[in-house]
Amino acid sequence: MKPGFFIFSFLLLLWLFSQTPHMEGLQMVEMDSIISCSSDSNYTNFFLKNNKKLTASLTMKDVEELLSDYSFLRVHHSFLVNLNEIHKYFKGEGGYLAMSDGSHIDVSRSRKEMLLQKLQPSRL
Secondary structure: OOHHHHHHHHHHHHHHHHOOEEOOEEOOOOHHHEEEEEEEOOEEEEEEOOOOEEEEOOOHHHHHHHHOOOOEEEEEOOEEEEHHHEEEEEOOOOOEEEEOOOOEEEOOHHHHHHHHHHHOOOOO
């Protein structure tokens, strides 16, 4: 793949994502400011580093597709996390994550292995 294509794709993703419609209008959001996302039916809540919460009229599946090539991973049917914002993983049946904002996010049993592979790339 040509380097220019990646840059174009990244800018296109930023444009699509930054133009996300939400209840009050359009809100510009930098991808690295997102800590996690949670599903709320056909809406997605975005939890940001500045302790703000935004709600967008996108499904979690739409958001997952937009962010899948970056440092985001769906760890539960209802949660998508920025891997760079994970402070700690706690073991359990699925376990849970402690995020940089102090929140805790459950990890589903079915997504636990993928998460551990992302957190420990040498563990294959």
